[in-house]
Amino acid sequence: MPIKIQIASSDPLSTPADVLVVGVPEGAALSESVFSRLQESLGEAVSRQLKRDDFTGKKDQSVEFTTYERIKPARVLVLGMGKGPFSDADVRLLAARGARFATGARAQSITLSVPEGIAGAERAAAEGLVLGSYRFTRYFTGDRLPKTTLERGSVLVQGKVTKAGRDAVALGQQIGESVCIARDLINEPPNELYPEAFARFATTVGKQRGLKVTVFDKAALTKRGMKLMLAVGQGSARDPRLIHMAYVPKGKPKAKLVFVGKGLTFDSGGLCIKPAPGMEEMKGDMGGAANVVALMAAIAALKPAVEVHGIIGAAENMPDGDAYRPGDIFGSLDGKTVEIINTDAEGRLVLADCLAYARTLKPDLILDNATLTGACVVALGTTVSAFFANRDELADRMRAAARTAGESMWQMPLVEELRDGLKSEWADLKHTADRWGGAITAALFLREFVGDIPWIHVDVAGPSMASKPYGIYTKGGTGHGVLTFLRLVESYAR
Structure with a gap:
């Protein structure tokens, strides 16, 4: 308790x-x-x-x-x-x-x-x-x-x-408990938390907090043409799910915000299988999705004057005989075709279809967060998240939110020269480029699916799990990012 x-x-x-x-x-x-x-x-x-x-x-x-x-x-x-x-x-x-x-x-x-x-x-x-x-x-x-x-x-x-003090403590407790939802999800073993189970959990949270939750199963994803997300999950006995959580305030909202989370409930690497040492930590490859569920729970407690949507792409990346392969080409919800280079770079494929879906909501902001690249950890270590933004004013707003929340985040550049690395001879895009600047090329790939909507990408690969307690975090899942995202929402509410 x-x-x-x-x-x-x-x-x-x-x-x-x-x-x-x-x-x-x-x-x-x-x-x-x-x-x-x-x-x-x-x-x-x-x-x-x-x-x-x-x-x-x-x-x-x-x-x-x-x-x-x-x-x-x-x-x-x-x-x-x-x-x-x-x-x-x-x-x-x-x-x-x-x-x-x-x-x-x-x-x-x-x-x-x-x-x-x-x-x-x-x-x-x-x-x-x-x-x-x-x-x-x-x-x-x-x-x-x-x-x-x-x-x-x-x-x-x-x-x-005062009543204001009592209300502030009650809200603080609810927000703290919401962040712990992310920690619980990340710490769950993958035999217990798979895409369908993740969807059930999010639905339960939604019912408890008064949020609307819609879940798309394999048939619904197929009907919509979300072929990249389906490709990632086709090697698993567990079908993928897209989860849409929504909070709509009373009265006219001041803005509409969409938060997207990568939800790989387990990532074996697929046919490009990961080395065995450390693979048990890949149960935490849904840290971005866990943050979205936690954020939506906190939003329900805060009740800001903005409309907030949480989009989660939940899948399991496994290497059976039906798994997707390097060299495969798939379409996407956006319409672009993508050549597969490395099946262990699956998160950006799931996010691509989720971002295209988020775009249909016509929001004022899309923010995705994901345990996306080891390159980000090499660049910034295990306690700092990277973020990218397609607007300078968005980057300033994000920096202020992270500073107020007390979470370590650092802006990285969208280097246009690296975009050429995503060109494919056989499709519209390759989904990976050279290893150099890997966190940047991952962000550039995701940018292809957001159109002209204001967008922030947050790579939480380092701080999403902690090997030992530090700061406000305990060992295991941290929920790093949730407090920053909440401050970002509050800035729009003001």
Whole structure:
């Protein structure tokens, strides 16, 4: 069960909890309130501990105190926040770090003292507590089951608790839980999460959140002429699905936005099969689609004044006797013909048909996100997503959204000279080019299917899964990108 969070106005050191989390800026003196009051209660052990740990409040520094029942919290965790000014992203990180510590310490309750004067702090604190306490334990049994869980969280604020504060904490909890939907989907094993199961899950989320969900099966995809998506899935015993989730606000929407996700529930590489080491991670090749489901759940909670559609192409890329081959040529929903070069570059084929479908909705923006290329990971590492945009003003808006959300994203160029690498002697396009600039040529291929609609492509191949906890993320599926996309939607709503 997810942590249940409330907002309260009380003295942090007088509030019962297994763990109290307090953030301090870099350079905080021992005479400042949190340290001086701790020293009053716990004695000189506080100053000795700070000196021993060389704690100065730098970002990522921490110091822990056991209180021996001299004050109400059983433990106090002081976390360095670095140099200000601070934003709600800093509060979210503070809360997530504290919740992860509390989970590791087998705590059942946590309180977070929210720094004063930060806009959006209550919502961000609740988001962080949910994200930091996340654990995927569905397949543990017996002794592997957790003995305790972090059940209760309190966001402590200065002054009187207001309705706006309570609403912000409730919204933050819902948004945090929505991001965890993406994490759950990515962490699911591929024998349990295949295209049809993904569609059932999205339909259930839609029913729970008041969203309209339409699912296209193989027959419907065939009727529409979505031949690229069908080609990717034809080597699998599991047929592909296209999933369309829709949120329509009351009144006239300020904009219509479409988010598209690559949903390869497992990617063996097809006939161009991947090497065995690391192939188990290919259950996470639906990270982009998982983000779309999570975003739509968050949209249902936020209720912005914009119309939002989520389009998911779910397929499984397998190498049986019916699998598509290098050298094959297929048509597409867009009408363009595509020559297959490498069957392990299947995601862009699924996205191509999904983008062409998204274009029929006549939106003000199409944004696709996908675990698309290893080249992106080579360029930016495992903690940064790349994004491409066909409008400069879109790139600026995307950068601002990522900065506000506190997620690491970097703009990459659509280098026109590399477009020649996609020319085929036998069809309208090849779907891959030379290895050099692979993330860019993948984006250039996708651009062929969006027409003149404002478009952003986000390659989340690096941060979609984490090999160890960091920041607001736990090991495994991260949901990296969802908070940025939500901020992007909010910018259109304003």
